[in-house]
Amino acid sequence: MSTPASRLPVPLPAPRPRSRRRLGPVDRLLVEAQRALDTVFGEPAASRPNPAGDLPQAELDAAQRRHAAGLMRINHVGEVCAQGLYYGQAAVAREESTRGHLLEAAQEETDHLAWCAERLRELDSRPSLFNPLWYGGSYALGVLAGLRGDGWNLGFVVETERQVEAHLDEHLDSLPEGDARSREILRQMKIDEARHADNAELAGARVLPQPIPALMAAASKFMKTVAYRL
Numbered sequence: 242m243s244t245p246a247s248r249l250p251v252p253l254p255a256p257r258p259r260s261r262r263r264l265g266p267v268d269r270l271l272v273e274a275q276r277a278l279d280t281v282f283g284e285p286a287a288s289r290p291n292p293a294g295d296l297p298q299a300e301l302d303a304a305q306r307r308h309a310a311g312l313m314r315i316n317h318v319g320e321v322c323a324q325g326l327y328y329g330q331a332a333v334a335r336e337e338s339t340r341g342h343l344l345e346a347a348q349e350e351t352d353h354l355a356w357c358a359e360r361l362r363e364l365d366s367r368p369s370l371f372n373p374l375w376y377g378g379s380y381a382l383g384v385l386a387g388l389r390g391d392g393w394n395l396g397f398v399v400e401t402e403r404q405v406e407a408h409l410d411e412h413l414d415s416l417p418e419g420d421a422r423s424r425e426i427l428r429q430m431k432i433d434e435a436r437h438a439d440n441a442e443l444a445g446a447r448v449l450p451q452p453i454p455a456l457m458a459a460a461s462k463f464m465k466t467v468a469y470r471l
């Protein structure tokens with residue numbers, strides 16, 4: 242006896258592969274805004290332990306404490322700028338590999354940001370009042386660099402990180418003799434920044450022509466002068 246056609250099992254349609262939801266322009270804007278707010282007003286959490294570990298707090302007089310706080314405020318602003326730059330650059334990176342490279346470096350910069358913020362609190366000080374401006378300016382710069390193409394994008398990383406390395410050396414010399422906690426944080430940051438530059442070079446960075454490096458150095462000198470006090 243044959244089964245009537247209407248009672249034959251109907252094959253279910255094959256499930257559609259679940260695609261990862263692509264973010265629309267509004268979602269992306271919200272993600273970027275959230276990152277900016279977290280960086281500027283939030284308390285970013287480090288994914289690695291603070292390099293200062295349980296080193297003792299130094300006995301610093303008022304002037305030494307003020308000087309150490311000024312230097313650590315500069316470094317904190319530098320990390321706010323790094324977040325802005327990297328996220329701006331990642332937003333317009335062409336290759337997925339370049340974007341991945343930038344976001345990975347930004348994750349390590351978040352550790353630096355958290356360590357510098359912690360040290361500022363230990364020194365009874367505070368971050369720069371102009372952090373929203375530093376972030377906004379750096380983000381815009383990152384987008385501009387990124388729009389020129391991935392070679393430029395990575396070249397910008399190399400130049401930024403090399404300049405940061407040099408300035409960390411200056412700070413390591415200038416910190417009060419006994420401030421081992423700040424010093425250990427800067428030492429680890431210097432190691433990380435050198436790696437960020439090396440990785441960007443390997444990933445195909447182009448060498449930025451003058452006057453770009455000179456302009457970047459001038460901008461960072463201005464930032465350092467302001468951030469030391471405010």
Ligand SMILES: [Fe+2]
Binds near residue numbers: 320
């Ligand atoms: Fe950093």
Ligand SMILES: [Fe+2]
Binds near residue numbers: 350433
């Ligand atoms: Fe870096």
